Amino acid sequence: MLIDDVIELSKIDAGQTTFVQEPVKMEELFSKVIMAGPSELYNKQLDIILDLDKGCPIVNTDKEAIYRLLNNLLSNAIKFTQEGSVTLGYRKEENQYYFFVKDTGCGIASENQERIFKRFIKLDLYMQGTGLGLALCKSIVEHLGGRMGVESELGKGSTFWFTL
Numbered sequence: 836m837l838i839d840d841v842i843e844l845s846k847i848d849a850g851q852t853t854f855v856q857e858p859v860k861m862e863e864l865f866s867k868v869i870m871a872g873p874s875e876l877y878n879k880q881l882d883i884i885l886d887l888d889k890g891c892p893i894v895n896t897d898k899e900a901i902y903r904l905l906n907n908l909l910s911n912a913i914k915f916t917q918e919g920s921v922t923l924g925y926r927k928e929e930n931q932y933y934f935f936v937k938d939t940g941c942g943i944a945s946e947n948q949e950r951i952f953k954r955f956i957k958l959d960l961y962m963q964g965t966g967l968g969l970a971l972c973k974s975i976v977e978h979l980g981g982r983m984g985v986e987s988e989l990g991k992g993s994t995f996w997f998t999l
Contacts, residue, residue, distance in 0.1 A: 885922075891932075894925075900975050901934070933997075939992040943989065952969050976998075
């Protein structure tokens with residue numbers, strides 16, 4: 836996993852990754868992400884909720900890149916949420932699409948919210964992971980012409996979002 840993430844980041848940074856724009860059925864893509872996610876629930880009693888914009892079922896974007904982004908964000912949300920829920924969704928806002936993964940997990944202190952998008956940053960050294968997942972997500976989003984961020988409150992959960 837570490838080697839794959841390092842190689843993928845290097846390829847994106849070097850401009851060697853081609854992003855393919857195609858019409859993507861969002862409901863199908865989100866369902867695929869949800870189907871892959873439950874194996875990571877670690878015997879937790881979490882509600883997984885979909886909040887999809889029914890008025891905009893097709894988005895022109897890179898299907899594999901969006902799948903990877905959502906899968907990574909879902910995996911992180913499950914990892915850092917012991918109880919409650921994780922919500923995945925998207926909606927159209929003016930001239931862009933807003934995608935999000937919201938959880939009721941441990942949250943992130945405000946002073947760490949920008950740091951977590953840097954390479955090899957792990958706030959909890961005892962948690963599984965390399966500290967590359969969010970850096971990879973942010974790089975993909977930026978190469979697709981979007982922005983990525985987080986809104987979080989310590990002890991109350993986080994919402995990771997990106998726009999395209």
